[in-house]
Amino acid sequence: MRVHLLGTVELVPAGEDPVPLAATKRRTVLAALALELNHVVSGDRLLSLVWDGAPPPQAKAALQGHVAQLRKLLGSTVDLVTRAPGYALVGDRHAVDVFRFEDLVATAWQADDETAAERLTSALELWRGPFLADLPGGRLHEAYEPRLEELRLTAVEELGARLIVLGRAAEAATRLREAVTDHPLREPLVASLMLALLRTGRQAEALDLFGRTRAQLADELGVDPGPELRAAHHAVLVGDASPRPARQPVQVPAQLPHEHRGFVGRDAELSQLDGLLCDAGIGLLSGPPGVGKTALALRWAHRVADRFPGGQLFVDLRGFAEREPLEVKTALVGFLRALGVENVRLSGGLDALAAQYRSLLAHRRVLVVLDNARSVEQVRPLLPGSPRCLVLVTSRHCLEDLVVTEGAAVLGVETLDDRTAGELLTAGLGRHRTEPEPEATAELIGLCGGLPLALRIVSARLASRPRWTIQALVDELRDEQNRLAAFTLPEQDRGVRSALAVSYRELPEGAARTFRSLGLHPGTDIDSYAAAALLDVNVLTARTHLRTVASASLLHESTPDRYVRHDLVRLFTRQLIAGEDNRESGDRLLDYYLHVADTARALLSDHPQPIAAPAHPPASFPELTSHRAAMEWFEQEEHNLRLLLENGDRTRTWQLALCLDAFYARNGNRVDRLKVCRAGLAAASGDGEAEAQLLVSEGAALADLGELEDAVRESQRAVRLASGTVEGLARANLGYCLAATGNLADALERMREALEITRATGDPRAQAAVLDRLANALLRQHQAAEALAPAREALLLHESLPPSAAHAAALYTAGSVLQATGQSAVALRTFEDGLRLADQVADLRHVALFHLVIAELLVDDAESAAGHREAARRIHRRLGVVELPVSRRASSGS
Structure with missing residues (x-):
């Protein structure tokens, strides 16, 4: 089975007629995969190539359908396989006519004249018409056609030269004339045709061709004939009938600027760039302003300069300078002059100049460095047609179109460690x-x-x-207010702030407003929901703006839909909004975080007290429907929420503190739990109900930290301030702390009071929590038999309630009581039930505890016990807690 692309797209079995491919999109899919034979084409790139950058909603399903149909048609020589992150057509290179053509041309260069002529003739006969003749023009054409067309014309030139040497000038003239008609300004073609005409005795016709070409070069490009065309003209004038005129010496440019002094590190990036040498093409270094893209490009370019005997071209495209970006035509003229073209002028057309540039590089291996590119349009005309050349582009923008249409390899340049x-x-x-x-x-x-x-x-x-x-x-x-000024060179007004300002000024209006609004956000990372709250827009609009800002490298998308900014970028955005009245935007941001944090708290907390609805309910927010989702949201937003505790709004501060308390209670971080409780208490001063809730949590955190005297004192304060269910929990917590200090009589009295209050309020969760604390307190005093009844009653209450961390804690207490009363087998089953529940509700603290107590009981299964201990160690490392002996791990249940 062969794939034909040099003409109409065909799938041809050996010795048979082409297989009908029907749909245009199916032929496009086949062509896109065949042009990347034995390489994986990502699903996103394939969709972009097939649907020209605008795939409809159903495109993914359509693509899968085309792939399935193509698999039915392909024979044994080629195979279409699914490989992450897309698809690959796998087979021999010669199964695709494009690669047969490339290989025949490549092997012809070093062959003798007869062999070279045969191979070049065979190569050109593979062209049955224009490249992808039956597919509409689009990204697939843009990505591959210029290089293949350049190679075809180069093959025609070389074939003409070889035929002249072999004495077959008439045949050479016939082949060359058609190519010159289509490309009248391609000087090597014209030169070869002039020599062929000379060899066939048509000297006047050759001189007339030179005159027309010279006039056309002047009119359309504003240049005089180059060295090769002038040499052919001289040969015709003097009637030089030698088979091949002496070639003019080639001018080898060496335009690389000097390297930055003191360059350090970047070993991984340099190694990645070395990979480009194995598959010459296009490399793109993208990253934020000031990150060292140019320095990295120059370090690598100097390191590999000797691998490019054709020279090194360099241009600063000034895409992000204070002055206007460099015009592409100006860059092309500079390159042409560096390559030996004399008297080239800016008056020439861009396409014609680009074609002449590609022609000059057709036989050469040249390194082209395009620094500070602003757009793909600024880069594309400067790309050589020859696959032997390598282009290295640096840009603050992602230039995704360069990846899609030209297959550029991307290397993101990040800050230094x-x-x-x-x-x-x-x-x-x-x-x-x-x-x-x-x-x-x-x-x-x-x-x-x-x-x-x-x-x-x-x-x-x-x-x-x-x-x-x-x-x-x-x-x-x-001093944050003056830090950016300190990163400036005053004599030139150059530095971090000016570099950021240039990128900011280039943003579209909506993206610029989004970037400026980030000055109200206290952290360095944000998602599209929080941005939507800041901007008072829907989440899709916010996401679009954030992606635009990230494309300009002012943000970095660290994970899908989550964006990180450098701390100096944070300071820059704060300066942008200085002096503006943004209180409403700031309130919307706070209310967004409070709304989602309260939703997460309701999933995690065993006794959530309702928080008043925010003044600005967010229109868009993540849907949290499970314990695990709530934990993951808190883990992502923990740093931002901690910063928001300093917002200055007392009510919102203690409400956020209550939400964070639920998170820290769940993950076992007692130190930070204590800190947020105290921050909340400072803000809640005077609000007895709020203070009571926070004091209950503070007392539990102090008890878990072993600070029992402080825990008793704070629990007593909670009892004085609280009422209803909160008072019951406060008394239970006080009893737990008293038991830990050895004051069992007072502890039991407080527990009985707590049980009466919670039964009176009719809150089964609170009753179960009190019973669990009572069982725990008795167990601490080595009264395991007395602890059995409250432990079992707590479990019975939980069985009628939704799954919760409190239920997992009660199972841990019950298992510990059973183990202490000698019922090890029942205790093991209870602990195993608890492990499953704790994992279900994402209670990592208790998951680790259960692993440890199960390991302790598995005395006859050393391998399983070791597995449980290792699982506990992994969780402790993740949580950043120090592992304690099991015997010291009493659970407060709060």
């Missing part, structure tokens, strides 16, 4: 400055956030002020 940042700072200052102040140096590196531009600026400032200490500069940079 602390170690490499330290090396860069030391390279600029010297160890005699950094080693005496290790702590100040480390803080300076942190303030620069790993951004090479910021590190180079502070290095320059310190190097020019030898009497300054690093600590003095650190003290200046600690």
